[in-house]
Amino acid sequence: MNGSRQLPNNREAEAAVLGGILLRGVNALNDVIDVISADDFYHPANKAIFEAMSTLAQRNEPIDVITLEAQLRATDTLRLVGGIEALSRLGDRYATSHNITHHADLVRRAAVLRNLAVAASEIAEDAQGDPEDPYQFVDEAEKKIMAVNERGRKTSYVSSRELLLNVFKGITERHKRKNPITGVPTLFTQLDTMTSGLQPGDLIILAARPSMGKTAFALNLCTNACVPQARHRNLPEEERPVLNPILFFSLEMSAESLIERILCAEARVDFSKLRSGQFVEDDFRKLVNAADRISNAKLYVDDQAAPTILEIRARARRFREDKNIFDGNPEQHGMVVVDYLQLCRGGGRFDSREQEISEISRGLKGLAKELKMPVIALSQLNRAVDSRADHRPMLSDLRESGAIEQDADVIMFIYRPERYLSSEASEEERRAVENKSEIIIGKQRNGPIGTVHLTFIKHHTRFENPAPGEV
The missing domain is CATH 3.40.50.300 (P-loop containing nucleotide triphosphate hydrolases)
Structure with a gap:
C-alpha cells in the first residue's frame, strides 16, 4: 500500500464504542460483540482497550476505569493507550451509550473497506510476481476478496421465533403458488x-x-x-x-x-x-x-x-x-x-x-x-x-x-x-x-x-x- 495515504478508519466511532462500554459495562459490550472484534479497530490504542474490556468480561469482572487500568498494566499496554488519564477522558467524553450499535457498525464498515484495500494491494503485488498458474491465481484472488466480505459478517444464533417467521413465509409463498x-x-x-x-x-x-x-x-x-x-x-x-x-x-x-x-x-x-x-x-x-x-x-x-x-x-x-x-x-x-x-x-x-x-x-x-x-x-x-x-x-x-x-x-x-x-x-x-x-x-x-x-x-x-x- 502507498504509505502516504491512510487506510480507511473511523477514529471517532471507535472512541464512541469504547466510551459507551465504559458507561454501561458488560451489557454494552454484549450489544456490539456480534458486530465487531478487536481486529476491526484501526488505532492500536483503541484495539488494546477493546481487548482489555473483552478479557474483563470473560472473567466476569466489572468494566470501569480502575479495572481497565489494571488489565492494561498487566498486559504492558497502559502506556500505549495514554495512561489512566486517557481512560478517564474516554469515559467523560461520551454521556450516553444509546447509539453504540450504530457506532460499532461504522467501525465494522471501515474495517471491511480497509481489509478490501489490503487484499487488493496484495493481489496486485502478487500478480506482478508472474504466478505460475494464472487461473489458479485468479481463483485464489476471488476467494481472498470473498473472505473480506465474510469477515464483515458475524455469524450468530437465531431465535426459533425468527426461524419460524422465515419458515412460515416460505410455506405461505409455496401454498400461494400451488x-x-x-x-x-x-x-x-x-x-x-x-x-x-x-x-x-x-x-x-x-x-x-x-x-x-x-x-x-x-x-x-x-x-x-x-x-x-x-x-x-x-x-x-x-x-x-x-x-x-x-x-x-x-x-x-x-x-x-x-x-x-x-x-x-x-x-x-x-x-x-x-x-x-x-x-x-x-x-x-x-x-x-x-x-x-x-x-x-x-x-x-x-x-x-x-x-x-x-x-x-x-x-x-x-x-x-x-x-x-x-x-x-x-x-x-x-x-x-x-x-x-x-x-x-x-x-x-x-x-x-x-x-x-x-x-x-x-x-x-x-x-x-x-x-x-x-x-x-x-x-x-x-x-x-x-x-x-x-x-x-x-x-x-x-x-x-x-x-x-x-x-x-x-x-x-x-x-x-x-x-x-x-x-x-x-x-x-x-x-x-x-x-x-x-x-x-x-x-x-x-x-x-x-x-x-x-x-x-x-x-x-x-x-x-x-x-x-x-x-
Missing part, C-alpha cells in the same frame, strides 16, 4: 414427487455404467429446466415452472456435439438421421422449431478439456453473478452440470487418484453451497455391477466412492435392463424390457430413496415419463 416443487423442476413426475425438484445447495451425483444414458439424462434435466415446454403454454403464468439458467461443463464431448444431442431430443428426430443428414422435410421442420426454443434458453456450455476444480468454481461464480443471466427472481435457482467428475483435475499433487477425487468432490459440494444452486456431477461406476446377477447399481459401485458418497446430498443411478440382455434372449424377453429405464435414488439426505420408472427413447436420446399403465 406448486410442490421447491427446487429446479425435472418435469419427471415421479422424480419431482420424491425430491420436490433439484434443491439449491445440493450436490447431486448421477452415476451409471457406460452406454446407460448418463449424458442423455443430464441433458434432459437441463432442457426440462431451461427450455419452455409446449405443455405449459396454457397454464396460468403463476403455475408455469420458472425457467432456470444452466451452465454445462462438457469435459468429454464438444459443445457442438452436445447441442446436436439436445436438438435431437427436443425435436424427437432420430439421432442417426441427424448425424448422417438422411432426414425428411418433416424432420427438418421439427429441428427448426426445436432450435428456436433452445436458442432462447439460458443454456451455456463450457467444453474445455480437463479443467481443474478451481477453474470450474471460478467460471461458475462468474455465471452466477452475471446480471444478464439471472434476473433476480428468487425462484430462479440456476444449475451447474459437470460431465463427468472423473475427467476433472484437482489442481495440485496428490498421493492417489482417490485423494484427487475427494478434493474434486468437496470442491463441487462447496460450490453448490456457495452459489445456492444444485450442482449435478456425472460419475462412473466400477465394473463390479456387471459381474452380479442383479445389475442394479448400489452405493458401493461408485468408483473412488468414499468421498463422493459422503459429500453428495443425492445419488441417482441409471439402470436399463435392456442393456444386459444376452444375444440369445427371446423376442418376448426383449419386448418386456424394451425402452424401460429406472432412476434409482440410492441416497437422498433430506428425502426418501427409491426407484423412478422412465421410458428411454434411444434413437431420440431422450428420457420421458412412462405412458399410463406402462410401469
